[in-house]
């Protein structure tokens with residue numbers, strides 16, 4: 001979860017809550033419970049606590065304490081405007097009548113509309129892979145292309161919409177400067193999934209716990225060492241035997257395989273997007289290769305993206321491509337091309353709200369200057 005000004009607004013909500021009700025919004029016993037409570041537990045409204053608290057004040061505080069940052073106030077400005085209105089009414093009438101809150105709330109950050117233009121054939125490849133996975137198989141899709149061509153956006157936009165009905169989409173990104181830390185983005189992606197599962201109710205969490213513990217057996221620590229957040233669900237695990245580095249890697253691969261199998265299923269296919277694979281550490285690549293040889297994986301889609309121009313024949317990924325082609329898991333490779341003139345036209349029309357005839361010159365120039373690379377189009 002990312003932290004921004006809306007986290008501060010949440011904290012402010014907690015402070016207001018305590019000032020006005022005399023109680024904390026959430027009361028728990030230990031650290032693990034805190035996380036679960038913040039993510040999932042319903043907060044009683046201040047008005048419920050004390051009916052003499054004006055409805056509107058209660059609503060304002062509850063908006064600050066929303067679980068999802070996008071449901072909170074987006075700016076302190078929006079909050080301040082509402083508080084000023086409360087003060088005005090109190091001064092004028094001695095009471096506050098309910099009014100629509102967050103009316104003047106605007107996000108402090110400027111967001112360009114994010115929309116995926118074109119890419120129709122590539123979307124179909126991704127959709128087919130996803131449908132195939134939903135039918136009880138596993139698949140690997142690699143997306144390659146120049147930096148800025150739109151790999152990350154294509155995968156994010158498509159897969160987020162596919163999993164909306166069912167499934168989990170998790171993502172991690174390899175970092176050029178962190179290649180010495182094995183599996184870092186994979187563990188980050190799964191830590192996020194754990195956080196998402198923590199928002200489920202106790203009964204569902206218990207079911208996950210059982211399923212995961214069953215899959216991991218006595219090897220729980222193999223995974224919790226690498227995703228400590230998992231202890232929130234399955235608790236502390238017993239120590240494991242110390243093995244040689246090679247054996248440790250082999251054990252990790254096997255246990256990880258069982259772990260992802262436990263996390264995926266017919267009702268919740270799992271999509272794992274690993275971005276910037278050109279910078280992947282060798283353990284992560286070994287892991288992917290190991291998984292690509294497993295004919296029994298089900299309901300799992302691996303997507304990788306990498307910069308074509310940074311992967312030559314000596315790069316470890318080149319061997320992987322051959323392995324994936326020979327592997328037991330369904331494999332597709334999308335090589336992203338520049339976007340077409342048609343799409344630039346569409347983009348410009350929608351951004352500038354003007355008709356086609358005025359902008360053909362602009363489109364020509366942009367197409368020539370950017371060679372259809374959407375990143376350069378934006379800057």
Ligand SMILES: Nc1ncnc2c1ncn2[C@@H]1O[C@H](COP(=O)(O)OP(=O)(O)O)[C@@H](O)[C@H]1O
Nearest residue numbers: 115116117146147148149150151152153374375
């Ligand atoms: N098909 C597209 N339609 C609209 N914008 C796009 C498209 N592809 C990429 N972009 C924009 O171009 C920029 C670069 O895309 P990104 O996916 O980050 O490229 P890559 O991952 O290949 O380096 C992003 O800001 C993205 O929003």
Ligand SMILES: [Mg+2]
Nearest residue numbers: 151152153275
């Ligand atoms: Mg990218």
